[in-house]
Amino acid sequence: VGRRINLPELRCTVCGAAGEGGWRCRCGGPLDLPEAVVTGVDRLSGAGLRRYAPFVPLPAEMLERVSLGEGGTALVAAGDLPGVWLKLEFVSPTGSFKDRGAAVLVASALTRGAAALVADSSGNAGSAIAAYAARAGLACTVFVPSGTSPAKQGQIRAYGADLRVVGGDRSAAAEAAIAAVSPETGSTYASHVYDPMFLQGTKTFAYECWEQLGRAPDAVVVPVGNGTLALGAFRGFRELLAGGLVDRMPRLIAVQSERCAPLAAAWASGEAVPAKVPPAPATVAEGIAIRTPARGAQVLAAVRSTRGCVLSVPEAAIAPAQADLGRRGLLVEPTAAVAWAAALLLSRHPAMAAVAVDRSGWRDAGVSGTMVVPLCGSGLKTA
Numbered sequence: 001v002g003r004r005i006n007l008p009e010l011r012c013t014v015c016g017a018a019g020e021g022g023w024r025c026r027c028g029g030p031l032d033l034p035e036a037v038v039t040g041v042d043r044l045s046g047a048g049l050r051r052y053a054p055f056v057p058l059p060a061e062m063l064e065r066v067s068l069g070e071g072g073t074a075l076v077a078a079g080d081l082p083g084v085w086l087k088l089e090f091v092s093p094t095g096s097f098k099d100r101g102a103a104v105l106v107a108s109a110l111t112r113g114a115a116a117l118v119a120d121s122s123g124n125a126g127s128a129i130a131a132y133a134a135r136a137g138l139a140c141t142v143f144v145p146s147g148t149s150p151a152k153q154g155q156i157r158a159y160g161a162d163l164r165v166v167g168g169d170r171s172a173a174a175e176a177a178i179a180a181v182s183p184e185t186g187s188t189y190a191s192h193v194y195d196p197m198f199l200q201g202t203k204t205f206a207y208e209c210w211e212q213l214g215r216a217p218d219a220v221v222v223p224v225g226n227g228t229l230a231l232g233a234f235r236g237f238r239e240l241l242a243g244g245l246v247d248r249m250p251r252l253i254a255v256q257s258e259r260c261a262p263l264a265a266a267w268a269s270g271e272a273v274p275a276k277v278p279p280a281p282a283t284v285a286e287g288i289a290i291r292t293p294a295r296g297a298q299v300l301a302a303v304r305s306t307r308g309c310v311l312s313v314p315e316a317a318i319a320p321a322q323a324d325l326g327r328r329g330l331l332v333e334p335t336a337a338v339a340w341a342a343a344l345l346l347s348r349h350p351a352m353a354a355v356a357v358d359r360s361g362w363r364d365a366g367v368s369g370t371m372v373v374p375l376c377g378s379g380l381k382t383a
């Protein structure tokens with residue numbers, strides 16, 4: 001049992017109780033850290049995620065030790081859509097934004113003396129955690145549902161992880177992972193959904209948007225399954241706001257695939273918790289097909305507080321959005337095209353001329369000014 005650091009106090013996002021050392025609250029709710037205040041930015045140095053080490057509650061040398069050069073992704077103008085910017089998260093060491101969270105999560109596990117990690121994922125988070133575990137010299141077991149694409153399974157194996165394919169859906173993989181954790185042998189549950197350190201990594205997305213634009217955008221349009229990027233972006237901008245570095249929050253426009261949209265359904269009916277949705281028919285947006293997002297209530301509250309909204313895009317909009325990005329020189333996987341589909345639909349772009357949308361759920365979605373759309377996962381994963 002290794003050296004421990006003094007983490008700021010963990011609190012349950014559901015009942016408000018203090019954390020007791022487990023990976024979630026006694027009530028089942030996910031835990032979170034208090035928000036930091038971003039100050040002293042004139043002293044920031046270096047590139048990528050490590051630039052923001054002063055705002056991550058870990059020893060900087062631990063982040064340095066596990067870093068694979070994540071973060072620092074380019075922000076490029078969309079060109080024909082004025083004010084719209086694309087943030088190239090797919091240009092990350094394992095090909096997705098999950099590297100931001102995985103770097104911090106694995107550095108935290110290493111700091112706490114973990115000997116082995118157990119994770120569950122539909123693909124990209126598993127790859128990211130496997131890669132950073134390899135970098136840190138930690139053994140790693142990743143549980144994935146049987147529907148995970150062969151290419152993503154191969155990527156996880158390539159990082160030396162012990163890949164276990166579980167029959168059933170995403171939640172069956174999570175249950176198998178939790179059952180496999182054995183504190184006696186030093187293994188720890190490295191959950192990108194529950195571990196609050198993951199959001200300490202994804203919050204750097206917001207810091208970068210702020211530094212690249214010189215201010216906060218008016219809106220961030222983000223694909224949402226478990227919501228780890230949406231919540232990270234929210235936290236990052238809140239911390240910038242607390243530090244007086246931005247004068248308001250960007251509106252958070254969260255986007256789901258209509259074939260698996262528990263948050264969009266909750267939003268449409270004014271509910272504060274994810275709606276119960278039936279087992280989804282297959283969607284090409286496999287990375288966000290999450291029926292029961294554990295931090296779903298947190299996502300809905302975050303979106304509401306920014307006067308944003310949750311949308312769902314038709315399945316028929318995803319492939320044209322992916323193709324449109326390809327013609328802009330940007331190769332992303334289908335899941336990563338979901339937010340772009342929403343951005344094109346919002347701006348009534350000709351690429352979406354053939355796609356019919358029920359606009360009733362889009363009444364809150366009028367977006368003007370500067371919009372950032374992250375492109376979350378590489379098309380090389382599915383090419």
Ligand SMILES: [Zn+2]
Pocket residue numbers: 012013014015016017025026027028029
């Ligand atoms: Zn609780």
